[in-house]
Amino acid sequence: MGETQEVLRQEVLARIHGLLDGERLPPERELCQSLGVARETLRQVLGELTQEGYLVRRRGAGTFVARSKITQQTQIRSFTEDMRARRMSSSSKLLWHRREPAGARLGAVLRLSPGEPVLTLRRLRLADGEPMALETVSLPDALLPGLEPEVLADASLYTILDERFGIEVWAGDQTLEATVTDREESELLGVPLLSPGLLVERVTWTRDGRRVEATKSTYRGDRYRFHIDLARPA
C-alpha cells in the first residue's frame, strides 16, 4: 500500500468514527475532492474498509457505515487457548529468537518497510508434555517495545500482547496444507522422517488494520486435527 493510501485510510477511518451505524458517507466524488486525492485512489481504500467490515457500499445509493460486524466464522485461537479448550496442558520451548530487518517478504506480509525491525522466534509447542508443533512467529518489533523474548518461552503470546501492550488481535487469515516433516522437524517433534504434517500459515491484525503476527507452524499429523464449524452462506 502506498503512502497516500496509508494516510487516506486513517483520514477515512476518522470520518467513519464520527458517524453512527448506518449513516451515509459523502459521495465518492465529493469525498475524494475534499481529501485531495483521485477517485480511484479513494475507491481503493473504501474497498479495503468494506472488505474489513467497516463499510457497506450500495450502487446507486451510497456508502454506509457498518458498525456491527456479523460474520464470526472461525475463531482465532492461540496454541495455548487451543490446548486449554482441549483440556490439555500446554508448554513451550524457545528454540531461538532474533531481531532483524523485515526484508521484502515479511515486510509485505506485515505491511512494514523492509528495513523495519522484526522480532522472530521459533518455539516447540508441547501438549501434555508431548511435542505437538513447531512454530515460527514474526512480529513487528515496534509493537513490543522492551519485550524480552524469553518471557515467550512459556507464555501465551496473545495474552502478553493484550495485557502488556494493549494489542488485541481482531481478525486474521489462515491457510492449511499438507506436508511431510523434514529432518529437523522430525527430530524435534519426535516422529519419523517424512511423517505427515499440517503446515499452517497465519497472519493476524488488530481492529485498526495493523498487522500483528505472521506465523508458520508445522503440526504433527498423527496427533493434531483441525476442527471447523461450517455455516452455509446466505
Place this chain on the structure above:
Amino acid sequence: MGETQEVLRQEVLARIHGLLDGERLPPERELCQSLGVARETLRQVLGELTQEGYLVRRRGAGTFVARSKITQQTQIRSFTEDMRARRMSSSSKLLWHRREPAGARLGAVLRLSPGEPVLTLRRLRLADGEPMALETVSLPDALLPGLEPEVLADASLYTILDERFGIEVWAGDQTLEATVTDREESELLGVPLLSPGLLVERVTWTRDGRRVEATKSTYRGDRYRFHIDLARPA
C-alpha cells in the same frame, strides 16, 4: 467484475496455460497493448490471478507463472461450488455406489438407526480435468427417494439436494488432518505412494437438524490448500 475484465481474464488464463511453471509473462505495458486494454484494467486482472495463486509478481523483475495450490474459503461449499468460485471446471468420475444399512458408526454420525438404508458413493473429483480429491459420501437413503446415483457422476450434490428434494444444507462440522496417500489413492490421484494429503471429514445438516451427509475426502497435498478467515471471539 466488468465485461472487459471477464474476457480479459480468459485471455490471460489462456496465455498462462501456454507457459511453463516459472516462465515470465510479457511486461504489463506490452501485454495490455497487445490485448487492447488499459494497463490498470490488465493489472486488476493480474492482481486477481495473483491472489488466486496463478501468478507471482516481482517488482522490477516481472510477472511469473506459478503452478500453485488452490485455496478454499470457509463456508460450506461443495466441491463443485468451490471449483466454480476458483473459476476452474469441475468434473467427477463415479467409482462405485451402493445402498446398505447404515451400521453402527454411520448410524451414529447420521443419527439413523443402524438398520436404516444409506446411499454411499465414491467419486474422483477433478479440477480442470486433473484429479484433485477422492471422496466418499454417505446419505440417508430416505432423503433421496428414487435418486439414481448415476446423476451424481457429474453434478453438484448440493444443487440436486436443493432443487430436486428441497433439502438445504444449513450448517456443518468439518475436521482436517494430515495423511499420506495409500496405494489406491495414489493411483487414482496420480501421485507417488505416500504423498502428503489432506484428510477431510465433514458432516452437514439442515436447519431443522436432520443429518444430510457424512463425507470423507482425501485431497492432494500438492495442489490443494485450505483458506480460513479468522475472527477473534468477542
Place this chain on the structure above:
DNA sequence: AAGTGGTCTAGACCACGGC
C-alpha cells in the same frame, strides 16, 4: 541505465437506486 511492477491521477461512460 534500462526495464519492471506499484501507485496515483483526471476524466469518461455504464448500471443501478431512489425520487
Place this chain on the structure above:
DNA sequence: CCGTGGTCTAGACCACTTT
C-alpha cells in the same frame, strides 16, 4: 430523472531488480 457506486482509459511518476 439525477446521483450513486462500478468500470475502464491514457498517461505520469516512483521503487525496485537486473545488467
